[in-house]
Amino acid sequence: MSYFLETLVGGLLAGTMYSMVAIGFVLIYKASGVFNFAQGSMTLFAALTFVCLKERGLSVGLSFVATALTMVLVGLLIERLLLRRLVNRSPVTLFMATLGLSYIVEGVAQAIWGADVHGLDLGIEDTPMPLPFGIRVSRFDLWAAGAAGALVVALSLFANRTRIGLSLRAVADDPLAAVSLGVRLPVIWRTVWSLAGFVGLVAGLFWGSRSGVQFSLTLVVLKAMPVLIIGGFDSIVGAIVAGLIVGASEKLAEVYVGAAIGAGLENWFPYAMAVGFLLLRPSGLLGGKAIVRV
């Protein structure tokens, strides 16, 4: 029983790392209707920039700020060079454009910083820590969960307490009405892409320090997709809840189902679950809009 609990808690906490990536998606999707496949590449870009600045002797705080500024710049460039030119195109076209974008961002990141694997030490030990009921979870996982929580709080404060947050919510609610009230869409796009870059930075730090800052970091995008489907594309809380569900069920499936039918099913299992959700509840657990039925 305690082994089951331990697997469950470990999975839940690992799930918060998926949520972090998914939050970046949700931000962009809500404000511009773009399904941003490049979120994984932005995570890599941020983590790589951070770790390379740090290795060049900058302090942690300074490299964090510098990387955040770089991500803002990336967001601005994407808005100017890509989004602005693809206004009013079909969602699928936009998705394919972000697929191309992910290649560019990955390539540029590695062209600037090289393709080496970097270790990243955040000063948090990845060691088991005893909790009540005799279960042990990693200290690192707890920190990651805390960071995800802090991110959600910060984003909701931003959305609810600032002027630009208000216009952000307006655009998410009804873009046409927002525009007619004088909200500038390009400004909103720049803001959310920069924010998504920042979320990518936070996610990149945790993912990078767990598995090394390397190319495979871009694959977190594939982990976040089922989370988005289950949680709904336009709900940050949904992203968190779905991240927990995916993390937990993936670990449990690996331990209990994987033994029966073969290892390594964590690659497809969340997807199968997501498809199940799609068929039962197409807008996700907490998603608002019903998707177009065909």
Add this chain to the structure above:
Amino acid sequence: MSAAWTTAISGPARLGTAHPERRLFRGTGQAIATVGGLLFAFVAVPFLGDDYWFTAILIPVLVLSLAGLGLNLLTGYAGQLSVGSAAFMGIGAYLAYDVQTRLPGMPLLLSFVAGATAAAAVGVFAGLPSHRISGFYLVVCTLTVQFFVEWTLSNFRWFSNGSASGLVSVPPLVVAGRDLSSPLGRFLLTLSVVTVMTVLAHRIVRGEVGRRWMAVRDMDTAAAILGIPVLRTKLLAFAVSSFYCGMAGALWGFAYLGTFDPRAWELDRSFEILFAIIIGGMGSLSGSFLGAAFLLVLPLAMSQVAAAYLRGTVDQGTIENYKKIGFGILIVFFLVKEPRGLSRLVQTFIQRIRTWPLRHW
């Protein structure tokens, strides 16, 4: 009155049915060009090309074109985006291998068809969710298939006939008693299959089925009102597309790779095929060929240039990286500037040449 229409009524090159849209060729010029091109490919190229050309350029371009053709039928004509093409290729290759090794005496082409049919069956299954969902939600469904097939092929040794890592080597390619294992033989095998499949695809998209696909793509509600069974039409698109991809996979495994393992059918290959049709042109058969050729020849040319001018100063990884950036930029460029791809550019160019001296009369 256009020349094509006149020849459709009375011209000498009237092949197929009389309906102008369904003819095999648009006018005499295109008939001559196509037949000439095929003659050139089957008769002249075997003398002109060498082994490098066959194995490194022509075979992969042809096979990737076939896969692109398959995806184009589904995405370009029927409007269902898929990123699982590589999985269907893998099914085609492994099942063809299984049939070939487990049933001695099975003709090679028949085992290709068996592999492709298996891929089509999985394709129908993968297409079922398209009943209720569309757009990038469907992307997630096809991703599920992609990952599941990758996992299945590497996890269950039945598919690779007991080989531990899923690595298999194909038996000699014998068709009708002739050994086609030489580069030239493999090229001719690939070319023949691709030619037949392309003609078939042309017949499909110009016929009733193709019209139904486009109707569903453009507006499925309207298609349903016209009496088109939407789900069946979509499933047929998934089946035909997967059949094409499966056939391409069998060729990729047998004629191009020779020895392959499940990693040959990873997600990146699916993206590659999708990129090929974005660059070549969605909803255009010739676009699949142009895109595949562009996608494979451009990096080769880039590597050649890099090897010639930057001898030793730049390592392979850096070149790969710049290729990647280049492709990303190309994708974005075509989506922004010319969503109908290279085939549209070529069409415009031919039109210009045709009307060249008297453009504005």
